[in-house]
Amino acid sequence: MRSARSLTTIRPPVADKRGAILRAAIRVFANNGYFNSKVADIASEAGVADGTVYLYFKSKEEILHSIFDRSMEEAINEGRKQLAPITDPREKLRRIALLHLERLGSDRDLAVVFQVELRGSTKFMEEFSAAGFAEYLGVIRSTIEEGQQAGVFRKELNAKVAAKILFGALDEMATNWILSKRRYKLTPMVDTVLDIFFNGVSVK
Amino acid sequence: MRSARSLTTIRPPVADKRGAILRAAIRVFANNGYFNSKVADIASEAGVADGTVYLYFKSKEEILHSIFDRSMEEAINEGRKQLAPITDPREKLRRIALLHLERLGSDRDLAVVFQVELRGSTKFMEEFSAAGFAEYLGVIRSTIEEGQQAGVFRKELNAKVAAKILFGALDEMATNWILSKRRYKLTPMVDTVLDIFFNGVSVK
DNA sequence: CCGGACTGAGTGATGGTTCATTCATTTCTC
DNA sequence: GAGAAATGAATGAACCATCACTCAGTCCGG
Numbered sequence: 001m002r003s004a005r006s007l008t009t010i011r012p013p014v015a016d017k018r019g020a021i022l023r024a025a026i027r028v029f030a031n032n033g034y035f036n037s038k039v040a041d042i043a044s045e046a047g048v049a050d051g052t053v054y055l056y057f058k059s060k061e062e063i064l065h066s067i068f069d070r071s072m073e074e075a076i077n078e079g080r081k082q083l084a085p086i087t088d089p090r091e092k093l094r095r096i097a098l099l100h101l102e103r104l105g106s107d108r109d110l111a112v113v114f115q116v117e118l119r120g121s122t123k124f125m126e127e128f129s130a131a132g133f134a135e136y137l138g139v140i141r142s143t144i145e146e147g148q149q150a151g152v153f154r155k156e157l158n159a160k161v162a163a164k165i166l167f168g169a170l171d172e173m174a175t176n177w178i179l180s181k182r183r184y185k186l187t188p189m190v191d192t193v194l195d196i197f198f199n200g201v202s203v204k
Numbered sequence: 205m206r207s208a209r210s211l212t213t214i215r216p217p218v219a220d221k222r223g224a225i226l227r228a229a230i231r232v233f234a235n236n237g238y239f240n241s242k243v244a245d246i247a248s249e250a251g252v253a254d255g256t257v258y259l260y261f262k263s264k265e266e267i268l269h270s271i272f273d274r275s276m277e278e279a280i281n282e283g284r285k286q287l288a289p290i291t292d293p294r295e296k297l298r299r300i301a302l303l304h305l306e307r308l309g310s311d312r313d314l315a316v317v318f319q320v321e322l323r324g325s326t327k328f329m330e331e332f333s334a335a336g337f338a339e340y341l342g343v344i345r346s347t348i349e350e351g352q353q354a355g356v357f358r359k360e361l362n363a364k365v366a367a368k369i370l371f372g373a374l375d376e377m378a379t380n381w382i383l384s385k386r387r388y389k390l391t392p393m394v395d396t397v398l399d400i401f402f403n404g405v406s407v408k
Numbered sequence: 409c410c411g412g413a414c415t416g417a418g419t420g421a422t423g424g425t426t427c428a429t430t431c432a433t434t435t436c437t438c
Numbered sequence: 439g440a441g442a443a444a445t446g447a448a449t450g451a452a453c454c455a456t457c458a459c460t461c462a463g464t465c466c467g468g
Contacts, residue, residue: 016414033327035239037459049415051460060458119326123237126383161377161396168376169369174370179330192365200404216432221447242423253449264424 016019021046022070025063030109034064034117064124067113068079072132075103079139089147090198097170097190098142104174105186115175122201145199153201162201222260225250225320226274229267234313238268238321268328271317276336279307283343291350294402300344301374301394308378319379341367348405357405366405373397 024046028037039060043050057063079099086092104111118124141163147153153162173189222371228250232241243264247254261267283303290296308315322328345367351357377393 013230033324035324038456043416050417050458051415052413055414055458113303119320120239157400158396160271161393163398164376164380165373165400166399168374170372172368172372172375173365189365192362193369196361196366196369196401196404198404200402201402202407243425244423247450255425255450256448258425259447 004030017046017048017052021053021056022063022067025111026067026081026107026109026113029067030063031114034120064113064117067110068128068132075099076135078103082133089143089150089152091141093141093166093197094190094194096143097166097194098187101173101186101190105177109177111174112178115171115178134158137167147201150170152203153158154203157161157201166193166197169197221252221256225257226267226271227262230317231269231311231323233268233271234316239313240325256332268317268321271314272322272332272336275314275318279303280339282307293347293356296347296350297370297401298394298398299380300347301370301398302391304374305377305390305394307341309381312382315378316382319382335360339398341371344370356407358407359406369400370397373401 018153019123021042025037025042028041028045032041037060039049039053042054042063046053057066079096082095082099104114118128137160141159144153144157144159144162144166148155148157148159151174151185170190170193173186173193177184177189225246229241229246232245232249235241236245241264243257244254244314248265250257257267261270263313267385283300286299286303287296290299308318341364345363348357348361348363348366348370352359352361374394374397377390377397381388381390381393
């Protein structure tokens with residue numbers, strides 16, 4: 001009988017197939033687009049058979065959903081943690097913006113899926129919009145409202161619209177970064193965005 | 205002999221089939237998404253047979269391209285015309301923003317195709333980005349640079365980034381408007397966007 | 409050897425594209 | 439000016455390549 005120890009060390013007893021498939025899917029979707037990606041491509045990229053994919057996901061669509069859900073959950077948790085100790089509204093917004101661009105900037109394939117593939121159908125947009133994006137916009141919005149209460153941001157501004165403007169600016173930074181042939185750092189863009197935004201919304 | 209006049213008046217000698225197909229495609233793509241739309245759907249929406257579509261377009265993909273090319277050309281022409289007589293950089297930017305939101309706000313289906321469907325693949329994004337969007341961003345950017353020369357906008361700002369911010373903000377207004385269940389006017393958003401943006405980029 | 413993880417060839421549906429055929433209109437012919 | 443012939447726009451049934459998904463079988467750890 002082989003030693004019990006080797007069993008758990010030589011081979012990961014449960015290789016994280018699910019995770020491997022998800023990571024493979026991100027790569028494949030990023031390169032070919034969701035609709036042009038074959039499940040077979042994902043399987044071979046993950047090093048498993050076609051059928052195995054269906055042991056972990058009920059459909060191709062569910063894979064895309066899972067990518068979104070998983071990433072969003074991670075981002076939200078990380079966000080909550082980092083925002084909790086901050087009280088200054090400006091500081092909060094800066095942290096949000098940083099987290100936003102850091103996350104996308106550190107995984108180009110995931111960024112492509114988020115910026116491009118997840119937008120490619122009103123169906124997804126509506127579903128996801130309802131769930132994740134709306135909540136995200138809400139966080140920005142209420143932070144801006146805190147700033148208005150605190151007297152640092154102009155009270156006459158519509159906080160919801162201001163939130164969309166900030167989000168839109170960050171979003172465009174990310175999209176442009178993905179499409180650009182040139183390779184530059186995404187995170188530093190936060191400075192210019194917030195420079196303009198804060199100047200735009202602050203009381204004089 | 206039938207009167208020569210009646211020949212040209214009784215029946216439109218050449219009904220604009222091509223245009224009809226394009227308009228139908230915009231409607232169908234907006235409702236189902238590009239990849240979920242069947243050529244047969246477009247044909248029946250346009251009131252022609254499946255095969256007729258292929259007398260005017262070489263493929264389904266070419267239809268999407270044509271929608272983009274045609275709308276972009278229209279927008280650019282209209283834009284040039286309206287911008288020509290304006291010299292004040294702020295006024296120029298206001299006109300650009302207005303045209304942007306007016307055009308999308310006046311045709312929801314076209315807006316969906318532009319905001320959602322055209323983004324749904326890196327392939328399209330890269331092609332189109334190279335052609336249309338880049339040029340558009342360039343116009344905004346050089347207007348901002350004019351403002352910097354004229355001393356109304358802060359010189360230390362990176363004009364390219366500022367241009368992306370303005371574009372991103374407008375783009376987000378449009379996308380949000382499409383996804384929103386509530387029906388509101390898109391054009392007035394220009395005011396808040398420019399209020400914040402001008403305050404953000406102007407010299408104090 | 410059992411049970412469950414895994415495989416990958418096969419299947420059925422889908423939908424983009426083609427093309428033989430139709431027929432309204434125009435052009436000839438007498 | 440009437441009929442015949444030619445034209446080509448339009449049709450839509452059929453074709454067939456493509457995949458998402460299934461399942462009968464294999465593999466392997468214990």
